[in-house]
Amino acid sequence: MQNFAVYGPIDQDLIKVEDIIRESRDVQFPWLSELLGHVLDKSGKRIRPAITLLAGRFYNYDLDRLVHMAASVELLHTATLVHDDTIDKAFVRRGTPTVNSLWDGSTAVLVGDYLFANSAEMVSRTANVRVMREFALTLMSICLGEMSQDFQAFSRRQNREHYLQRIGKKTASLFSMAAETGAVLSGAPEGVISSLKSYGYNLGMAFQITDDILDFTGQSDEMGKPVGSDLLQGTLTMPSIIYIEKCPDANPVLEFLKESRNTGSLEKALEEIVSSGSIEDAYKVANDFSMAALQALEILPQGPERGVLQQLAESNLIRRS
Amino acid sequence: MQNFAVYGPIDQDLIKVEDIIRESRDVQFPWLSELLGHVLDKSGKRIRPAITLLAGRFYNYDLDRLVHMAASVELLHTATLVHDDTIDKAFVRRGTPTVNSLWDGSTAVLVGDYLFANSAEMVSRTANVRVMREFALTLMSICLGEMSQDFQAFSRRQNREHYLQRIGKKTASLFSMAAETGAVLSGAPEGVISSLKSYGYNLGMAFQITDDILDFTGQSDEMGKPVGSDLLQGTLTMPSIIYIEKCPDANPVLEFLKESRNTGSLEKALEEIVSSGSIEDAYKVANDFSMAALQALEILPQGPERGVLQQLAESNLIRRS
Numbered sequence: 181m182q183n184f185a186v187y188g189p190i191d192q193d194l195i196k197v198e199d200i201i202r203e204s205r206d207v208q209f210p211w212l213s214e215l216l217g218h219v220l221d222k223s224g225k226r227i228r229p230a231i232t233l234l235a236g237r238f239y240n241y242d243l244d245r246l247v248h249m250a251a252s253v254e255l256l257h258t259a260t261l262v263h264d265d266t267i268d269k270a271f272v273r274r275g276t277p278t279v280n281s282l283w284d285g286s287t288a289v290l291v292g293d294y295l296f297a298n299s300a301e302m303v304s305r306t307a308n309v310r311v312m313r314e315f316a317l318t319l320m321s322i323c324l325g326e327m328s329q330d331f332q333a334f335s336r337r338q339n340r341e342h343y344l345q346r347i348g349k350k351t352a353s354l355f356s357m358a359a360e361t362g363a364v365l366s367g368a369p370e371g372v373i374s375s376l377k378s379y380g381y382n383l384g385m386a387f388q389i390t391d392d393i394l395d396f397t398g399q400s401d402e403m404g405k406p407v408g409s410d411l412l413q414g415t416l417t418m419p420s421i422i423y424i425e426k427c428p429d430a431n432p433v434l435e436f437l438k439e440s441r442n443t444g445s446l447e448k449a450l451e452e453i454v455s456s457g458s459i460e461d462a463y464k465v466a467n468d469f470s471m472a473a474l475q476a477l478e479i480l481p482q483g484p485e486r487g488v489l490q491q492l493a494e495s496n497l498i499r500r501s
Numbered sequence: 502m503q504n505f506a507v508y509g510p511i512d513q514d515l516i517k518v519e520d521i522i523r524e525s526r527d528v529q530f531p532w533l534s535e536l537l538g539h540v541l542d543k544s545g546k547r548i549r550p551a552i553t554l555l556a557g558r559f560y561n562y563d564l565d566r567l568v569h570m571a572a573s574v575e576l577l578h579t580a581t582l583v584h585d586d587t588i589d590k591a592f593v594r595r596g597t598p599t600v601n602s603l604w605d606g607s608t609a610v611l612v613g614d615y616l617f618a619n620s621a622e623m624v625s626r627t628a629n630v631r632v633m634r635e636f637a638l639t640l641m642s643i644c645l646g647e648m649s650q651d652f653q654a655f656s657r658r659q660n661r662e663h664y665l666q667r668i669g670k671k672t673a674s675l676f677s678m679a680a681e682t683g684a685v686l687s688g689a690p691e692g693v694i695s696s697l698k699s700y701g702y703n704l705g706m707a708f709q710i711t712d713d714i715l716d717f718t719g720q721s722d723e724m725g726k727p728v729g730s731d732l733l734q735g736t737l738t739m740p741s742i743i744y745i746e747k748c749p750d751a752n753p754v755l756e757f758l759k760e761s762r763n764t765g766s767l768e769k770a771l772e773e774i775v776s777s778g779s780i781e782d783a784y785k786v787a788n789d790f791s792m793a794a795l796q797a798l799e800i801l802p803q804g805p806e807r808g809v810l811q812q813l814a815e816s817n818l819i820r821r822s
Contacts, residue, residue, distance in 0.1 A: 209645070211652050263614060267607040286588040289610055290651060293584060294644040296617055300637035309628045316621035323615040324530070330611060331532050 186491070189484045190233040193247060197229045200251040204298055215291050219258060219279060227492065228358045229254045231383075235362030235376045237485040245306045245365045252302035252315065253358045259295035260322055260354075262288055267330070268413065303361075311361040318357040325350025334414035336437050340421050347388040348381070355384030375476045379489065382473035386496045389466035392417035393459060396450060408450045411436065418462035423453045470496045507812070510805045511554040514568060518550045521572040525619055536600065536612050540579060543597045548813065549679045550575045552704075556683030556697045558806040566627045566686045573623035573636065574679045580616035581643055581675075583609055588651070589734065624682075632682040639678040646671025655735035657758050661742050668709040669702070676705030696797045700810065703794035707817045710787035713738035714780060717771060729771045732757065739783035744774045791817045 187194055205216040229250030236246040264270070265278040266288040272278065280288040296319070303315045328346045332338050359380030363373040395410045396419050410417050411433070416424070420433050432449040453459070473493040480486045508515055526537040550571030557567040585591070586599040587609040593599065601609040617640070624636045649667045653659050680701030684694040716731045717740050731738050732754070737745070741754050753770040774780070794814040801807045 207645075209649065209652070212645070212648060263610055267610055285606070286651060287648075289584055289588055289613075290644060290648045292610075293613075293617070294641065294648065296614070297637060297640035297644050300621060301634070301641055304630070304634035304637045307630045307634075309625070309630055309633070312630070312633050313622070313625035313628075316618060316625045319618035320615065320622055323611060323618050324528075324533070327533060327608075327611045327615065328530065330607060331530070 186488070187230045187234070188488045189237065190230060190488075193233050193243060194226060194230055194250075196243075196247045197226070197233070197250045197254065200247060200302070201254060204251075204255070204302075212291075212294070215279065215283070215287070216294075218276075218282070219262060219291060219295070224274060226254060227387075228257055228354060231355065231358040231380060231489070231492070232362040234485045234489055235359040235380075236366040238363070238372060238480055239366040239368045242365055242367075245308065246362060248302050248305040249311060249361050249365055250358075252299045253354065253361070255295050255299035255302060256315070256319065256322075257354060259292045259299060260326070262292035262295060264326065266292065267326075306361075306365060308365060311364050314357055314361055314364075318353050321349045321353040325353070329415055332415075334437050336434050338416040338421065340418075340425070343417065343421055344385070347385060347392075351388040352381045352384030355387065356381035371479065375479050379473050379476040379493075382469045382476060383493055383496065386466045386469035386473060386493070389418050389462060389469065390496055393419055393462050393466070396454060396459060408446055411449060412446055418465055419453050419458045420449075422458040422461045422465075423456050426456060426458065467497055470494070507809070508551045508555070509809045510558065511551060511809075514554050514564060515547060515551055515571075517564075517568045518547070518554070518571045518575065521568060521623070522575060525572075525576070525623075533612075533615070536604070536608070537615075539597075539603070540583060540600060540612065540616070543595045545595060547575060548708075549578055549675060552676065552679040552701060552810070552813070553683040555806045555810055556680040556701075557687040559684070559693060559697075559801055560687040560689045563686050563688075566629065567683060569623050569626040570632060570682050570686055571679075573620045574675065574682070576616050576620035576623060577636070577640065577643075578675060580613050580620060581647070583613035583616060585647065587613065588647075627682075627686060629686060632685050635678055635682055635685075639674050642670045642674040646674070650736055653736075655758050657755050659737040659742065661739075661746070664738060664742055665706070668706060668713075672709040673702045673705030676708065677702035692800065696800050700794050700797040700814075703790045703797060704814055704817065707787045707790035707794060707814070710739050710783060710790065711817055714740055714783050714787070717775060717780060729767055732770060733767055739786055740774050740779045741770075743779040743782045743786075744777050747777060747779065788818055791815070 201220055205213050205220060207213055207216070232250040232253055233246055236242065236249075261273060262279055265273055266280045266285050269280065269285075270278055271281040278288070279291055300315065303312055306312070325346050325348070328342070329350065332342060332346070356377050357380070360373055360377040363376040368376070392410060395408065395417065398407060406412070411420060414437060416433070416437075424431065424433055432445065432452050436445045436449045470493045474490060477486055477489055477493075480489075522541055526534050526541060528534055528537070553571040553574055554567055557563065557570075582594060583600055586594055587601045587606050590601065590606075591599055592602045599609070600612055621636065624633055627633070646667050646669070649663070650671065653663060653667070677698050678701070681694060681698040684697040689697070713731060716728065716738065719728060727733070732741060735758060737754070737758075745752065745754055753766065753773050757766045757770045791814045795811060798807055798810055798814075801810075
């Protein structure tokens with residue numbers, strides 16, 4: 181069982197979300213229960229559902245609707261991970277073998293589809309048209325982000341604008357939706373909804389940029405995937421883009437994308453990026469988004485829920501693992 | 502352009518549905534427009550969206566909501582086809598190369614996901630919680646049906662009950678939803694909604710059983726897939742199940758599933774099924790469902806829309822291609 185203590189005032193309610201997610205494994209077919217158990221047991225930090233609950237606490241804390249919304253957000257996130265791993269042919273996620281490696285790619289496609297459906301069913305329990313529509317738009321956005329990454333892979337034209345747009349769609353959209361729907365379901369005024377949405381978006385951007393930096397600096401064991409795996413798959417993230425901005429002409433990153441694509445040329449590219457100072461520059465970009473997230477909280481009343489949201493953004497300011 | 506003349510009173514409105522589907526190709530990324538164009542241009546008979554519009558005509562014909570609901574139904578259907586083809590590694594669909602064959606499996610997974618999202622966005626335009634929830638439940642049902650097929654493949658325990666349950670979830674659920682949501686959006690009373698839902702369900706069952714029979718009797722060219730392809734993939738459908746019920750002990754179908762799985766043993770199994778009279782028996786089962794669909798229409802007022810719904814069920818009574 182996870183320790184959710186970091187989320188303060190919503191700890192107990194996050195356990196309710198966990199229970200709802202666990203119940204979604206109770207299906208008619210034992211083989212599906214097993215599959216869902218495998219996918220859903222390996223819980224992450226549950227940061228997205230925590231944001232939904234926290235964002236819902238400033239006005240009318242409508243617990244029943246909020247826990248289903250939060251569960252929906254987490255199921256949607258899990259569905260995207262299952263399909264990502266299938267597309268990337270990844271063997272391990274959060275230290276556990278992926279569905280596509282333990283079963284096969286076809287099963288992983290279907291389980292991901294089922295989780296999308298399950299998350300849509302979960303959001304429908306809120307009986308709120310606005311959040312149901314926001315859910316659908318977010319799902320479209322995530323798909324667009326993933327497809328952009330797929331289609332831009334190995335392109336030497338990938339730039340900062342492409343990258344920020346891509347992670348905005350792929351990652352920040354879900355953080356944004358998690359916060360916005362919590363606010364909407366609590367009956368918050370539009371100004372507050374908009375601020376919490378902005379908080380979620382900026383936190384999501386900071387979160388993804390930091391995650392992408394860790395692909396350069398993390399240890400393979402901790403990350404559960406090899407260092408440099410983004411670049412290996414032809415995806416440029418903030419550090420490599422900053423490096424290319426600094427050295428726009430022939431450089432080992434462009435060289436790797438263009439033709440070599442072997443381990444030696446990858447390592448040379450990684451070393452150049454790290455030694456160029458681009459990692460620290462990338463952290464600065466992440467920090468700007470974290471600061472924007474903090475700023476978005478300023479119109480909210482002081483209190484424990486605002487405190488936890490602040491901590492989430494602040495912890496990303498110093499996150500190095 | 503399709504000829505929708507068969508659908509009588511809703512012909513013009515079905516063109517509006519077609520326009521909405523076409524507009525969903527207008528996206529920011531040219532490569533995605535191309536992909537969506539490829540998938541959405543090859544329109545089928547549009548029977549599902551036609552049912553939604555027809556079911557919506559008995560009470561308040563709320564055209565704007567109904568055309569979006571109908572477009573959502575068709576997009577959802579298309580999404581499932583894209584993922585099915587990916588899982589089955591099918592090369593051709595409706596006489597056109599599949600996304601997974603022209604692009605690759607990863608792209609097909611993402612395009613299918615995008616179409617799911619797009620169909621959810623489309624249904625959200627109805628701003629009706631009940632149909633949005635029905636949409637999500639149907640998507641879950643379709644996924645369960647597909648997964649059952651996947652997990653039961655090559656099992657010699659597949660029986661009539663499994664088969665009917667599987668096609669109920671995989672196919673009839675969408676026909677049922679298409680009819681039900683049309684009725685709900687028109688403000689029909691519960692008795693009428695329930696009858697139209699039953700009509701859709703039974704028509705969908707008849708439709709799928711007939712389609713499965715054509716896998717035994719159709720010409721490969723007309724079908725766009727080889728004769729016997731279900732059995733080749735280890736899936737038992739109505740004719741093979743009836744044949745096994747007749748000859749429950751050692752027989753070439755069970756033999757094929759058990760070990761041989763080569764072209765010779767497949768052909769032997771197909772010949773046995775056809776010559777056993779199981780095809781005609783399977784048509785009888787399909788006809789029972791078509792009759793149930795016709796019966797469900799009886800509480801509806803007479804008129805051109807009921808006439809077209811009747812024709813759809815009747816045409817399945819004699820469908821041999």
